[in-house]
Amino acid sequence: MTDNASDVGVAVDGTHSSGPHRAATVARTAVVWDTLRTTLAGLEAGSSAGSAEPLSIVDAGGGTGGAAVPLAELGYDVTVVDPNPDSLAALERRAAESGVRVRALQGDTRDLADLLPAGQAHLVLVHSVLEYVDAPAASLADVVGITRPGGAVSLLAANSVAGVLHRALAGHLEEARRLLGDPEGRWGESDPMPRRFTAEQLVALTEQVGLAAPTVQGVRVFADLLPGRVFETDQQVGEQLVELEKVAAEHPALSGIATQLHVVAHRPG
Incomplete structure (x- = not known):
């Protein structure tokens, strides 16, 4: 991943904005974005030496491409699988406006094995999905099936x-x-x-489907608790909140009250 990811003002949800709205958005997404950058850098370092092929990313339930399009802008090969045709149409418009290509496939997590080759993806995003599926363990097992050995799965779920x-x-x-x-x-x-989910439940899910070394952090520890006027004071306050969120994300007590839990685990290989 290139180093300009944090310079272009792109949050994990693809927001390009300024002012108080951008400060609030960045504060809510900076922790996930930083972790994705670190995870992808590690996957790149471990990929075949001299390979010119970009890493393959699948966003399961990626909707309108809030995460997928910014990742495609950074040069990754991104596929979104989502059951909603309207969301996929919006994704294709967003990708076209950004001048990138994101493959859009209609289906849910249980369709992954039919839609994509086994063991293909270096990274699979499963963000705000497990809350809504009928069988989280079965859905996550299908995600593991398309993840290559040594690849990673990024889970984001309500706490x-x-x-x-x-x-x-x-x-x-x-x-x-x-x-x-x-x-x-x-x-x-x-x-x-x-x-x-609790953090313990998410970790247990990853281990149940054969993923290893899960790491857990809290996302949006303070950002959802503060009144909107906090972001309207000055830019420095927004920047300070971002830094506070990054520290709180890994604090053993504060991460437990975060709005969302972010788990990254790897498929052994």
Whole structure:
């Protein structure tokens, strides 16, 4: 990955903006973006010496290409698999506007084995997907099937502990109590999120499907708790929040209250 990734103002969700909105977006995505850069650099270092082929990235559930297009702009071979044809159409428009090619395939995680060759991808993104699939372990096993030995899988999922905190801070104390004791991390039948995870559950999932050496960090520890006016004061505050998020992401206590949990694990090979 080239060194200009952080210079062009591109967040993991592909946002190119300025001002308070950009500061808030970068604060919410900087941790994931930095980890992806580090992961890809390691994969590049371990790839075949002298190979001119770019690394292959699959974004399972990548939607409109918020992560895929910026990665394609950096020279990677990116494929998005998503069940929504409208999202894929938006992806193709976004890629065209950016002057890059991203392959768009319609399907979900259970279709990966039929859509892509086994053991092809150097990196598979599974971001905000496991919360919604019927069988997370089976879906993740299908992801492992298209990941090459030595490749990596990046998981991003909602944190049930953060859900408890957010419901309590909103004054919904009974819902917070229910969520705290629910194995699916839900606060009730009207909860729009089908499932949330603890860090322990995500690590157990990766190990269950044969992935190794999972690392866990918190994403959006403070960014979702601060009022919007914090970002409107001055640019320095936004920059300070980004640096705070990076440190808090790996803090053993603070990472546990992050809105999302980011796990990177490798397929042995």
